[in-house]
């Protein structure tokens with residue numbers, strides 16, 4: 008089925024900028040500019056364009072670019088019952104910045120599929136392998152106020168069950184790879200060990216599709232870059248999650264490396280897993296050269312076998328200028344191609 012490269016298949020983490028006629032550019036939670044049927048049609052056109060750009064720029068594993076969602080966590084939660092979006096409280100997201108968030112007021116449940124129609128549409132656009140991202144349970148609870156369960160663990164467990172229902176239907180719709188985004192794993196280490204990885208495994212239970220967990224230092228927005236500036240010369244946060252993930256049922260771990268202070272040898276802690284390595288900085292508009300991308304990937308080969316390395320972006324690119332994001336897609340595939348040639352020649 009796939010036209011994907013057998014080694015170093017390239018993939019983006021998730022979001023791409025939306026066209027300016029669909030939503031305000033370079034903004035998170037950007038409001039839609041269309042309504043009703045025009046919005047539904049616009050989302051599909053944007054998704055189609057995201058597929059085309061990835062494909063023609065040499066990306067092997069195709070994502071939807073999150074063109075149909077306003078935000079990677081909020082949009083999923085909006086489709087669930089038990090959450091009141093009119094009752095908002097201010098909470099601290101990932102211990103980093105305050106945000107006004109909806110409130111859990113009753114038992115949470117998924118009354119109908121959330122992204123399954125969109126995934127089916129994506130499937131119809133390409134013969135290449137497709138990947139779909141969902142928020143992870145711990146990251147979901149961190150963007151809500153909870154007045155019902157009054158237990159982060161209980162709520163995470165409920166979300167894990169809901170995510171598993173959605174993931175199974177995505178798989179049935181033809182999704183090859185299902186990714187759970189868990190940036191919260193780089194912040195809440197006690198919960199990560201107590202129940203975070205267990206909840207993630209519950210979300211991924213019974214899937215035949217390849218499963219990915221994406222853990223990062225966030226979008227290139229100010230709250231995140233300010234936080235990163237406090238983390239010191241070595242970012243060792245992955246040291247907490249990787250040993251647990253190495254023993255987990257999750258197939259692939261997605262991490263950020265380009266322009267970061269993540270020590271490379273931490274990758275040794277997930278030996279045996281596929282490694283989706285961030286070789287594209289999403290906090291900068293400047294487009295990497297293919298050589299820079301190849302350098303980041305090449306260094307990692309000391310800790311991951313080449314048949315398990317998936318060249319990727321550090322995180323989503325939604326907040327970037329569109330031209331920069333598209334340039335980065337080309338840089339990613341050109342960098343991977345350079346390294347592929349080197350490996351073939353050696």
Ligand SMILES: [Zn+2]
Pocket residue numbers: 020190221222223224225226321322323
């Ligand atoms: Zn990310």
